[in-house]
Amino acid sequence: MSIQAAFTLQRSDFRLEVDFELPATGVTALFGPSGCGKTTLLRAMAGLERCTGYFRLDDQCWQNDDLFMPTHKRRLGYVFQEASLFAHLSVQGNLDYGWRRLPAALRRNDRDEIIDWLGLTPLLQQRATELSGGQRQRVAIGRALLTSPRLLLLDEPLSALDTRAKREILPLLERLSVQARVPVFYVTHAPEEVERLADRVLLMEGGSITHNDSLQQALARPRSPLFRDDEAAAILEGQLQQTLADGRRPFDGSAGRLWLAGPHTAGPGPVRLRILASDVSVALAPVPDISILNQLPARVQSLTPTSEGRVLLMLALAGGQQIPAQLSAYSVGQLQLTTGSECYALIKAAALVD
Numbered sequence: 001m002s003i004q005a006a007f008t009l010q011r012s013d014f015r016l017e018v019d020f021e022l023p024a025t026g027v028t029a030l031f032g033p034s035g036c037g038k039t040t041l042l043r044a045m046a047g048l049e050r051c052t053g054y055f056r057l058d059d060q061c062w063q064n065d066d067l068f069m070p071t072h073k074r075r076l077g078y079v080f081q082e083a084s085l086f087a088h089l090s091v092q093g094n095l096d097y098g099w100r101r102l103p104a105a106l107r108r109n110d111r112d113e114i115i116d117w118l119g120l121t122p123l124l125q126q127r128a129t130e131l132s133g134g135q136r137q138r139v140a141i142g143r144a145l146l147t148s149p150r151l152l153l154l155d156e157p158l159s160a161l162d163t164r165a166k167r168e169i170l171p172l173l174e175r176l177s178v179q180a181r182v183p184v185f186y187v188t189h190a191p192e193e194v195e196r197l198a199d200r201v202l203l204m205e206g207g208s209i210t211h212n213d214s215l216q217q218a219l220a221r222p223r224s225p226l227f228r229d230d231e232a233a234a235i236l237e238g239q240l241q242q243t244l245a246d247g248r249r250p251f252d253g254s255a256g257r258l259w260l261a262g263p264h265t266a267g268p269g270p271v272r273l274r275i276l277a278s279d280v281s282v283a284l285a286p287v288p289d290i291s292i293l294n295q296l297p298a299r300v301q302s303l304t305p306t307s308e309g310r311v312l313l314m315l316a317l318a319g320g321q322q323i324p325a326q327l328s329a330y331s332v333g334q335l336q337l338t339t340g341s342e343c344y345a346l347i348k349a350a351a352l353v354d
């Protein structure tokens with residue numbers, strides 16, 4: 001189950017040249033500076049740009065040297081920055097547009113479930129012209145999914161929305177790959193959207209893919225363009241549990257149980273945690289009598305000098321999860337840390353991604 005793609009396209013002063021393979025599941029963010037070719041790559045996958053190359057999705061070939069399947073035959077959903085709904089139709093009419101044209105045997109998504117997930121039930125009778133920007137985008141996403149696509153392409157779907165509307169849609173999009181049940185490509189300029197939604201990241205620059213990473217790898221790169229606070233971070237996925245009587249809140253992820261302190265309004269359920277490299281210290285053995293709640297066994301995977309006197313360590317936790325730690329070169333020397341060293345990651349703080 002994979003996506004295999006290679007595209008070459010020459011414009012007067014821009015060349016797209018990409019070649020990548022990805023698992024055909026989850027959300028892949030396309031991230032990079034303005035003009036690097038993110039939209040052009042989405043359009044190439046959709047068959048809206050005549051590139052040379054190939055595109056394969058599982059057992060289906062949409063393009064190769066001998067074949068160029070036109071866009072309308074590629075089973076894909078495309079959501080643009082500004083939702084282009086049919087103005088003369090109601091929300092229901094827009095949602096049903098693709099749904100009705102699809103033979104029942106090809107319908108893979110549950111219509112009512114998608115309408116419910118996107119909170120569209122109260123809007124069904126409204127005209128498309130009467131909707132707010134956020135509502136329009138929810139309808140556009142619903143309409144795309146109701147065509148039961150094999151691939152979903154979203155081009156900066158939140159960029160035209162105000163902060164309130166973004167806050168309303170982002171939690172819904174967290175369920176995107178589960179609801180869509182197909183691979184999703186998501187173009188964005190916002191690192192916080194990548195952290196919250198992506199499973200993989202294609203980092204682009206000047207028409208090329210510079211890195212094809214898991215989210216963890218992308219965030220852990222020294223000087224990654226994804227840094228929000230100018231430093232490496234880890235995103236841990238897991239289940240948030242109920243707060244205990246003593247105020248601690250358990251979080252169960254692949255690396256085991258972590259304890260969160262402080263007030264969190266989020267209810268129990270799946271969440272992502274963000275841990276900054278500067279909030280991780282390293283010890284050679286568990287440290288008793290210390291206020292730090294979380295001490296996890298770890299192994300040093302790599303050490304990268306960053307700035308004057310600082311070293312970025314990549315630590316592997318149980319279950320394969322990686323987290324970065326930012327230490328002074330002095331501490332690295334004192335602890336004699338090298339690749340393969342066994343140690344403990346002392347996590348001083350972790351924040352819910354929201």
Ligand SMILES: Nc1ncnc2c1ncn2[C@@H]1O[C@H](COP(=O)(O)OP(=O)(O)OP(=O)(O)O)[C@@H](O)[C@H]1O
Nearest residue numbers: 011013014032033034035036037038039040041189
């Ligand atoms: N229709 C077009 N004709 C000619 N050049 C184009 C066309 N569309 C885009 N370009 C150019 O191709 C390059 C890649 O554009 P593209 O829109 O794919 O970048 P992008 O990474 O999506 O940018 P942004 O983040 O600003 O949306 C840019 O130099 C752009 O000016």
